[in-house]
Amino acid sequence: MNTVAERELVPPTRNASLERANYGDRVFKLLLSVAALAVPVLLAFLVYELWSGAALAIHRFGFDFITSSRWDPVAEEFGAFPLIFGTLLSSLIALVIAVPLSLGVAIYLTEFAPKVVRQPVAFLIGLLAAIPSVVYGLWGIFVLIPALRTTAFPFLKKLFGFLPLFQGPIYGPSMLAAGIILAIMIMPYVMSVSREVLLAVPNTQREAALALGATRWEAVITTVIPYARSGIIGAIILGLGRALGETMAVTMLIGNRHEIAASLFAPGYTMAAAIANEFSEAVGDIHLSALAYVAFLLFVVTVLVNAGARLLIWRVARGSGAGSSAL
Amino acid sequence: MNRRVLRRFFSNFMVGLMIGAVIVALLPLFFILLTLVLKGASSLSFDFFTRHRLRPANPAGAWCTRWWVPS
Numbered sequence: 365m366n367t368v369a370e371r372e373l374v375p376p377t378r379n380a381s382l383e384r385a386n387y388g389d390r391v392f393k394l395l396l397s398v399a400a401l402a403v404p405v406l407l408a409f410l411v412y413e414l415w416s417g418a419a420l421a422i423h424r425f426g427f428d429f430i431t432s433s434r435w436d437p438v439a440e441e442f443g444a445f446p447l448i449f450g451t452l453l454s455s456l457i458a459l460v461i462a463v464p465l466s467l468g469v470a471i472y473l474t475e476f477a478p479k480v481v482r483q484p485v486a487f488l489i490g491l492l493a494a495i496p497s498v499v500y501g502l503w504g505i506f507v508l509i510p511a512l513r514t515t516a517f518p519f520l521k522k523l524f525g526f527l528p529l530f531q532g533p534i535y536g537p538s539m540l541a542a543g544i545i546l547a548i549m550i551m552p553y554v555m556s557v558s559r560e561v562l563l564a565v566p567n568t569q570r571e572a573a574l575a576l577g578a579t580r581w582e583a584v585i586t587t588v589i590p591y592a593r594s595g596i597i598g599a600i601i602l603g604l605g606r607a608l609g610e611t612m613a614v615t616m617l618i619g620n621r622h623e624i625a626a627s628l629f630a631p632g633y634t635m636a637a638a639i640a641n642e643f644s645e646a647v648g649d650i651h652l653s654a655l656a657y658v659a660f661l662l663f664v665v666t667v668l669v670n671a672g673a674r675l676l677i678w679r680v681a682r683g684s685g686a687g688s689s690a691l
Numbered sequence: 692m693n694r695r696v697l698r699r700f701f702s703n704f705m706v707g708l709m710i711g712a713v714i715v716a717l718l719p720l721f722f723i724l725l726t727l728v729l730k731g732a733s734s735l736s737f738d739f740f741t742r743h744r745l746r747p748a749n750p751a752g753a754w755c756t757r758w759w760v761p762s
Contacts, residue, residue, distance in 0.1 A: 468712025476706050485713060492720050503723050506730060548719045555716070581702035 414663060417656030420649055429657055435622040437646070442654035444661055446624045450539065450632035451665065454614060455607035457543025457628070458550055463600055465547075466554035474562040475570075475584050486559065493552035501616030504545045509536040509617065512544070517629055532627035537619035540628035545613050550603035557602055561595030562588060594680045601673035608666050611636040635662040 415422075421429060425442060432443025469489060473482050513536040524530040565588050573583035589596070611634075619631020620641060635658050646652045 465712045465716050468709040469716050472706070472709035472713055476709065485717070488720060489716050492716075495723060499723070499727070503726050507722060507726050551716055579698055579702035581705045582698070 411660075411663070414656055414660040418653055418660045420653035421657040424650065425654075425657075429654070430661065433622070433624060437642075437648070437651050440648065440650050442650070442657075444635070444654075444658050446622050447633050447635045447638050447658060448661060448665065449624050450618065451608060451634040451636070451662070453632070454539055454542045454546055454618065454634055455604055457540060458546035458607045459600065459604055461544060461547035462551045462554055462603060466551050466599075466603075467558055467596065469551075469555050470558035470562055471584055471589075474559055475580065475588065486556070489552050489555055491552075492548065493556075497549065497610060497612040498616075500545055500549055500613040504541065504613060504617040508545065509541055512536065512538075512541055521629070528626040529628050532625070532629055534629045535619065535631060537617055537631050538629050539618060539625075539632040542614045542618035542632070542634070543628070545617050546607045546610055549610060549613060550606050553606060554599045554603040557599035558592075558596050561592045561599065564595070565591045594677050597673070597677050597680055601670065601677070604669060604673070605666065608669060609636055609662070611640045615640050635659075635665070 421442065425432070429442060429444055430448065431445055432441075433445045434441045434443045435446070436442075469485075473486055477485065513534055517534045517538075517540070520530050521534065569587045569591055570583050573587040574580070578586060614634050615637040618634060618637060620633050620637060621631040622633055622638075623630070625632065639655050639659055639662075642651070643655055646655055
């Protein structure tokens, strides 16, 4: 009879079925690795394609493309500054409107609402995310713009007319109209992510604040929100990313004018809208190349905004709160 | 008013504001659905999905759609 030590020295016999199973594992691992690598490779190809498509415009206009405001396809002069400005400003307007509303809804639904209200309201607001952007655009043209032109804009002009932001003629299609429609579009995203993050805050935090004599609102503002802040910032960044890249609804509402105006009532243009509007009509290599340059800049702006957001979340999340590990 | 009452009032006020946020957030959905129904009301019939509204202005010129033009 072999001793235990001798038995351990004997090499294990090769099992054919085990071998086959290992082979399957290896193939599966390889497939997963290829799938995982495909995403960065695709991104690299995308950047290369944009860069090579824009090469002509980059060579001709260089950095001036970013600072110039002239867009004249006939004279073959292109500058994207109004587009960059329009993209950032419309997204900023959307955030200014959507963030307080979304956070208010998320806080109400997680902290104050009766149970029977929570799910239906969350579902209804989530429905806003299911509406296609072209329907938002149509609704904007049929309802929002006439309503803004006849009531809201004159009211704002009367109230805040001393500010340059609310001066000038009221056309209807404008930066503010685009910002409002963007706000409606990003609201469900910011709301649902914020809600999930607030739900992840432990009840002990709330109970501790209430036990110290805080009102329910004070408990929310002093303990729940600080605990969830990194997740909330992540939700806002998610909305910002969507607002920056949104095309259809903005194209239908912003007025599509290559100009920078101080007034929010004036028409503007965004990078995504310019690409969507002009790509099919572009004649000449330089026009196409300029649009590819705009697409490249949109990509760069989006990457920069997201990188900045990551940095912000990283700095804020040092205390490690709800949702920070997911971001 | 003492401090406790003020704090309670502010707390309730903020909750009221958040209820207002819920209402404002739901308004677009309501108006979008209302608009789609009202604007499409004249076309709301089963025929809309089968033939009438999809008929081109000049059926004879549109060979690919002729087969569903009512005789």
